[in-house]
Amino acid sequence: MSPLCFSMESDFIAWLRDRLPPHPQLRLGPGDDAAILRLSDRAECVVTVDLLTDGVDFDLAAIDVLRAGRKALAVNLSDLAAMAAKPVAAVIALALPRQGGQQLAVELYEGLIPLAERYTTAIAGGDTNSWDGPLVISVTAIGEVTARGPLLRSGANPGDRIIVTGNFGGSILGKHFDFDPRVEEALLLNERYALHAGIDCSDGLSLDLSRIAAESGCGAAIDLARLPVSASAHKLAAAKVARRSAADSASRSDALQSALGDGEDFELILAVPRDDAQRMISEQPLAPLPLTDIGQFVAEPGLWQTTADGRRQPLPIRGYEHEFD
Amino acid sequence: MSPLCFSMESDFIAWLRDRLPPHPQLRLGPGDDAAILRLSDRAECVVTVDLLTDGVDFDLAAIDVLRAGRKALAVNLSDLAAMAAKPVAAVIALALPRQGGQQLAVELYEGLIPLAERYTTAIAGGDTNSWDGPLVISVTAIGEVTARGPLLRSGANPGDRIIVTGNFGGSILGKHFDFDPRVEEALLLNERYALHAGIDCSDGLSLDLSRIAAESGCGAAIDLARLPVSASAHKLAAAKVARRSAADSASRSDALQSALGDGEDFELILAVPRDDAQRMISEQPLAPLPLTDIGQFVAEPGLWQTTADGRRQPLPIRGYEHEFD
Secondary structure (H helix, E strand, C coil), rough: CCCCCCHHEEEEEHHHHHHCCCCCEEEEEEEEEEEECCCCCCCCCEEEEEEEEEEECCCCCCHHHHHHHHHHHHHHHHHHHHCEEEEEEEEEEEEEEEECHHHHHHHHHHHHHHHHHCCCCCEEEEEEEEEECEEEEEEEEEEEECCCCCCCCCCCCCCEEEEEECCEEEEEHHHHHHCCCCCHHEEEEEEECCCCCCEEECCCHHHHHHHHHHHHEEEEECCCHHHHHHHHHHHHHHHHHHCCCCCHHHHHHHHHHHHCCCCCCCCCHHHEEEHHHHHHHHCCCCCCCCCEEEEEEEECCEEEEECCCCCCCEEECCCCEEEEE | CCCCCCEEEHHHHHHHHCCCCCCCCCEEEEEEECCEEEECCEEEEEEEEEEEEECCCCCCCCHHHHHHHHHHHHHHHHHHCCCEEEEEEEEEEEEEECCCCCHHHHHHHHHHHHHHCCCEEEEEEEEEEEEEECCCEEEEEEECCCCCCCCCCCCCCCEEEEEEEEEECCCHHHHCCCCCCCCCHHHHHHHHCCCEEEEEEECCCCHHHHHHHHHHCCCCEEEEHHHCHHHHHHHHHHHHHHHHHCCCHHHHHHHHHHHHCCCCCCCCEEEECCCHHHHHHHCCCCCCCCCEEEEEEEEECCEEEECCCCCCEEEEEEEEEEEHH
């Protein structure tokens, strides 16, 4: 990174104006009181915000700020994907530590801009502040719904299959920063198949699946044998077994728990009517990214596991919830 | 405030969903992966973000968090006003101190919701986090441009008059929290008169005026005798004089400096062609809020003061700029 020196926020904005790629829907970018976006006629506009803080969502003592910047945008793009919306723009608000803040800001943008370009997302504006606290990154992303309409959490029906993209568990080994938000995948699936509901898996497969079920007024039953468990989840589980005094056979179970509860997989969890689900699974339109049928939505509220003999047992919900004191 | 107790963010979202007033353009509010807004056909969409931190933008040891919450939305609405845009929605991202965070969040929203209602702004969504740091509030506001188009900083021409709403200086005595963003005023003026450029005064009249001039490729000359100096600025100046060993006659000058540089007035500074400016001043369509002609844009870049005998002298730019280390 070339050393840059801005004494004022206005100098930083001048750098940013020069650095940001143009975007066909961005009529006016950073530097005025607000940015101006051109949206498609009659489009519904989708808005999401995520705030990430040093020490909670990332640790600047351990990772490069480029990855934190990339992640701050990626989690928002993943939310747009979960709505089957096309990204249009993002605005970035920063609280920078006074010491070394400008270098952090530049690197953070350098981490974020390539992802914005790949997903044709205009960086429309921002607010850059200094303070005595750690780095805070707040990204708001704006998208457009396609003619197929938005994908909500609330549309699942009993009998719909549960279809997931990719593999789950063990994201802490790297995927939690370097994941690709499933934007193109969601748009393609929403275009070619009937989707009833969707969510991106940020807080844990079992927790996020239970959220779709709850919003849809039904339950969900997972066939655990079908769960696409990631290599990282197996790796974590093997390491856990190795640490135990007696090596036991719990590795498969540990990996499953990891897939069900780790979170930050940023894969899609979809409710798909049976016929479209069958077609989706046989066509595998996202290959090499797998689509897997892991069970079905059911009338009884709650989260269930379907055992080998077809019976249902309650499945504990695991995942990450923000706690309040 | 009634004592509420949420153990999880999901409980808080449930409270919020119940508490937030409905809005005709909000198709889907908090609780899904993103909010969905209905925009008017062909509307251009305007986006702005401001991040406020405890210790810099407000001090929770000295003020009620309701006022901080209100201000966080108000500064964004003021930015929309500066674009002559109609507010549609806002999303709120919070980093809450772990201790007492939920009570802070509730009161912050209670401070912000009445303002959102008054300006028909949907609270479309948010992100609520806990951490070991002080309170951070990031608000992103979305507006729609009217058929008259947006008001940019860059449209002023030499010869345009400088018209301002309200009075300037001394906002630290209370207006910096309790100001009314000039949303209706901007829409009315943009509807009835030709406006060439506009900005809201957040960082100081002289600094924000110089920004319009710089973006428009011209300069600005203020007739200091015409400056609408607020009662608060006079009060501050009088207190300053009283503190001096010998009471001198600098009070008028101190109040002027306050009006030129204090900032956080959140009044509009407009570039208006001469004929419309004359009409505006005689009609006073915002009465009892005054509109004042304080000078004109000029060909020579920079900021100038026009003396009683009509000569121009450079006027130092005073105001608040974020510094980087």
